[in-house]
Amino acid sequence: MLNSLSYKTDQLLNQLDRVKQTGQGKWLARCPAHDDKSPSLAIKEVEDRILLHCFAGCGVAEILNAVGLHMDDLFPDRVADPYDPAPRMPKFSAYELFPLLVQEAIILALACNDFMAYGVLANADYLRAQQACQCVMRLHAEVSR
Ligand SMILES: [Zn+2]
CATH class of the missing domain: 4.10.860 (DNA Excision Repair, Uvrb; Chain A)
Structure with missing residues (x-):
């Protein structure tokens, strides 16, 4: 379980184009789910999860689908608990x-x-x-x- 979050993040970033690190655990890249000329996908590691946001409006499911990943891949370290609702996504600053x-x-x-x-x-x-x-x-x- 040693840092499976960074493993998953690497796996995601490797599939994206024009990845640019904007800070510790933060990147911008071309969105794989639409014809993105200039990077409009923000990626961010927060504690135990990866946040994705396409500012052209693509949904997270579409983005994951385009790179062959699943919702679970965004929460690699999360212990499955059927009674625990999905955590609220913190916003980008x-x-x-x-x-x-x-x-x-x-x-x-x-x-x-x-x-x-x-x-x-x-x-x-x-x-x-x-x-x-x-x-x-x-x-x-x-x-x-
Ligand atoms: Zn998009």
């Missing part, structure tokens, strides 16, 4: 989400610049800007929970 916010803000700023310069946005840019808006709103919801 604003500090941890800051790189994501900056990334989405840059996308919005570029789209805004283009729009002001040309009065129009290419369809792909429009869709990405729309996604950035949703991501910012989700980040807001996450830190004001």
Whole structure:
């Protein structure tokens, strides 16, 4: 049982793209469950579990499915207890989400610049800007929970 949490985390990170460590036990990576151009998946080790959050809106089950892991893999050290309800997921701190916010803000700023310069946005840019808006709103919801 020696650190099966880091074993599981490694197993997860090995399957992800563009993994970037953002602190002790914290990473950002491309989400495997959607066509993620820039990393929008936050991964974090908290005590006995791994937290996952895709800021483009993918569910944890979809993300796990995409890398062939299961919900149990996120709680490797947890002793099975049928009477114990699933633990409440602690939220991510604003500090941890800051790189994501900056990334989405840059996308919005570029789209805004283009729009002001040309009065129009290419369809792909429009869709990405729309996604950035949703991501910012989700980040807001996450830190004001
Ligand atoms: Zn996703």
